[in-house]
Amino acid sequence: MIPMTVWVVEDDSVYRRSLEGMFERREKITCAHTFPSCIEFLEAVEQEPHPDIVLMDLGLPKMSGIEGIKRLKKRAPEITVLVLTTFKEKEAVLEALENGAAGYLLKTATEDEIINGIRDIFMGQSVLSPSVARIVLEEIRRPAPEEAFNLSDREIEVLEHLAEDLAPKEIAARLDITVRTARFHLSNIYEKLQVSSQTGAVAKALRSGII
Template identity: 60%
Template structure:
């Protein structure tokens, strides 16, 4: 496994320590820094050392998690953000993904599910708790498809597969196309939807009624 470094923003001291211990037990993961608020994070983020991935709570004192994600995409866009929260309502999910989060996990997830989600994100995929994916897909009404983004039929098919939680390779297999072709379609989707991640693409496509 490729080693990677994770930081945590979580105001619950007990849960923050549990998370840090859990992550540091994994051979290829290091979690050296944790923060009780976004304000504390941004006092440090200007330093040369950045994490590969940041676990962000949403219900934080002061600056909220969504605002923190938005600011992070401006000051350190190379950092990948995964939400880990108790909030499972549709609006918070879409707001976080629109802000730039690559994944959205619930605190009710097992340690194994959290670790698997983080690993998927680090390897270039997305992470959505199954219940979050279900909430988004069930509660979003499906209006007439929007032509605003000028997506091709194939790009819409790729988005539909993304919404099922498939990786790029799985999408390529499902659509009988080359992996390189799947990645090309994904890059075009990002460009047209003006998003930074697979999860953001799915959220924006759902909002626009594309899928």
């Protein structure tokens, strides 16, 4: 396994220490910094070498985790964010994913589920707690606008398969296209929807009624 660096943004000092202890027990995952607020976290982003992954709570003082994700994606879009929170309301889930979170876990997740989620996200996969996945899948689908984000028919097809949690290789096989072409369509979709991840694209497409 490739070594990775994690930062934690969490205002609950007890839970923050439990996460630190969890990382101390694991090999090749280093928790370099922890922060009680997004404000301190974003200041560190400007000054410190960047982590591979950030574990982000949403219910934070002075600045919400969602606002923190928005600002982070403008300053350092290469940093991957995994939400780890108690918030399981649909709007919070979809807004976090739409604004750049690559995954969403609830604090009821076990230590192994959190570690596996970090590893999966590091490898480019999406990570959702089961109840969060149901929220995304059960989002009411509305008729698509005539020119929703100027997506082509093929791009909408790719989005629909993306919503089934298919990888680019699987999407390519379904549509009888090359993997390179599938990745090209995904790149266009992310740009047009102004998102940076598979989960963000699916969340925004569902909220906008595209699929």
